[in-house]
Amino acid sequence: MAIYNPSSLKAEEFINHEEILATIEYAEQNKNNVELIDEILEKARPVKSGNGCTCKGLTHREASVLLACEIPEKIQKMYEIAQEIKLAFYGNRIVMFAPLYLSNYCVNGCVYCPYHMKNKHIARKKLTQEEVRNEVIALQDMGHKRLAIEAGEDPVNNPIEYILECIKTIYSVNHKNGAIRRVNVNIAATTVENYRKLKEAGIGTYILFQETYHKESYLKLHPTGPKHDYDYHTEAMDRAMEGGIDDVGLGVLFGLELYKYEFAGLLMHAEHLEAVHGVGPHTISVPRIKHADDIDPNVFDNSIPDDMFEKIIACIRLAVPYTGMIISTRESQECRERVLKMGISQISGASRTSVGGYTEQERPHDSEQFDVSDQRTLDEVVRWLMENGHIPSFCTACYREGRTGDRFMSLCKNGQILNCCHPNALMTLTEYLVDYASEETKAIGFKMIEDELKKVPTEKVREIAMSNIRDIKASNRRDFRF
Numbered sequence: 001m002a003i004y005n006p007s008s009l010k011a012e013e014f015i016n017h018e019e020i021l022a023t024i025e026y027a028e029q030n031k032n033n034v035e036l037i038d039e040i041l042e043k044a045r046p047v048k049s050g051n052g053c054t055c056k057g058l059t060h061r062e063a064s065v066l067l068a069c070e071i072p073e074k075i076q077k078m079y080e081i082a083q084e085i086k087l088a089f090y091g092n093r094i095v096m097f098a099p100l101y102l103s104n105y106c107v108n109g110c111v112y113c114p115y116h117m118k119n120k121h122i123a124r125k126k127l128t129q130e131e132v133r134n135e136v137i138a139l140q141d142m143g144h145k146r147l148a149i150e151a152g153e154d155p156v157n158n159p160i161e162y163i164l165e166c167i168k169t170i171y172s173v174n175h176k177n178g179a180i181r182r183v184n185v186n187i188a189a190t191t192v193e194n195y196r197k198l199k200e201a202g203i204g205t206y207i208l209f210q211e212t213y214h215k216e217s218y219l220k221l222h223p224t225g226p227k228h229d230y231d232y233h234t235e236a237m238d239r240a241m242e243g244g245i246d247d248v249g250l251g252v253l254f255g256l257e258l259y260k261y262e263f264a265g266l267l268m269h270a271e272h273l274e275a276v277h278g279v280g281p282h283t284i285s286v287p288r289i290k291h292a293d294d295i296d297p298n299v300f301d302n303s304i305p306d307d308m309f310e311k312i313i314a315c316i317r318l319a320v321p322y323t324g325m326i327i328s329t330r331e332s333q334e335c336r337e338r339v340l341k342m343g344i345s346q347i348s349g350a351s352r353t354s355v356g357g358y359t360e361q362e363r364p365h366d367s368e369q370f371d372v373s374d375q376r377t378l379d380e381v382v383r384w385l386m387e388n389g390h391i392p393s394f395c396t397a398c399y400r401e402g403r404t405g406d407r408f409m410s411l412c413k414n415g416q417i418l419n420c421c422h423p424n425a426l427m428t429l430t431e432y433l434v435d436y437a438s439e440e441t442k443a444i445g446f447k448m449i450e451d452e453l454k455k456v457p458t459e460k461v462r463e464i465a466m467s468n469i470r471d472i473k474a475s476n477r478r479d480f481r482f
């Protein structure tokens with residue numbers, strides 16, 4: 001039997017089955033222990049430090065107690081603290097991105113994914129470089145600056161060289177005032193050498209969803225192909241970091257296994273990265289399983305209702321306050337509205353989950369990975385965010401300024417967020433409004449920018465931001481950043 005050790009590099013030791021079961025039991029025993037729950041809530045609260053704020057975060061055991069707790073007033077408290085953390089570290093900014101599907105060729109047998117090898121009726125497509133260019137132009141013309149590239153695992157059709165070539169093409173396209181300034185990568189677990197190549201290609205975050213932390217289920221859900229290797233998949237982030245990638249993004253596909261198990265596993269993974277590499281995950285994604293070609297989500301009987309989904313997100317926010325949280329268009333507008341407040345810091349907009357989908361007039365379904373619930377245009381999403389008091393941010397400054405890994409944490413601690421992320425969000429929103437927005441969105445946006453500029457504490461920074469915003473409106477000068 002493997003012994004739990006967060007600093008181990010062996011999957012079964014840092015994601016330890018016995019420790020997860022013990023955590024779930026501990027949480028169950030303490031779910032009405034009001035004294036302990038209050039103590040945990042107090043620990044999670046942000047505290048002032050110098051000009052900024054710090055947070056201690058929670059261990060997987062502490063956070064699991066909160067997740068198990070069903071006392072309405074305590075749940076309310078969790079939500080309040082989640083919102084406090086969100087406001088202290090992320091303000092009302094929401095970073096925007098879009099997925100770009102490069103290829104749906106795949107040699108794996110993942111039973112929940114329509115790209116699985118045995119699916120003979122899904123159209124298989126792989127973008128040529130010309131097609132990548134056209135997709136990028138379509139994305140730039142919507143206003144996107146940040147992409148997450150997605151591809152199935154297929155060493156023959158989608159080798160690392162293909163992925164690298166696509167990244168190069170993406171960064172090379174400048175249509176009108178458009179530019180993709182950050183490419184995040186969601187491709188299958190690979191070697192240290194390949195991660196090093198991705199790093200050299202200038203990627204932002206390397207994202208890989210664990211799907212499920214439950215090994216026995218994992219093996220059944222991934223019956224064939226290289227992804228069947230649970231250990232290789234689970235240890236991927238360590239290889240990515242060894243290859244020099246500072247920012248890694250975790251996630252589980254909720255609905256495959258019991259959420260309490262996944263929740264503990266996810267936080268143990270974050271603790272492991274912190275213990276070994278001195279920095280936790282840059283982001284955590286919270287996808288839920290969706291209907292797709294050849295896939296009926298009802299077959300997976302661990303689906304979670306919206307209320308529980310909201311609670312999971314709030315508890316993650318309390319446990320890992322410095323980790324960004326991502327929600328995709330898998331979720332409906334109503335659901336996204338609820339969870340945005342609880343600590344989500346990044347959302348996708350106007351996504352197409354099919355290969356070549358952005359250059360098609362109509363949303364194509366033949367090569368889609370999953371059904372998209374939120375089908376609004378980017379302009380509609382941006383306007384809706386602002387109407388709900390959020391600032392849509394197209395900022396990509398951090399990693400371009402070398403603020404990767406744990407450096408976001410020091411921004412928070414030094415109280416520099418409002419002098420840095422806030423003006424960056426406002427300047428990139430101005431770019432979006434001037435270059436791509438409808439008149440209605442522009443009107444709401446420019447008013448919001450005027451009001452939000454007042455929150456920049458340092459006069460000098462505020463003046464520079466205002467002058468840059470004037471420049472963006474009056475000329476084609478773009479890409480100002482702090």
Ligand code: SAM
Binds near residue numbers: 188208370
């Ligand atoms: N091929 C890469 C890999 O092996 O990890 C990842 C790319 S895949 C295009 C991105 C993610 O979509 C998967 O990790 C999975 O969690 C998610 N996904 C697959 N099928 C899904 C479905 N039916 N509903 C929702 N999400 C799904």
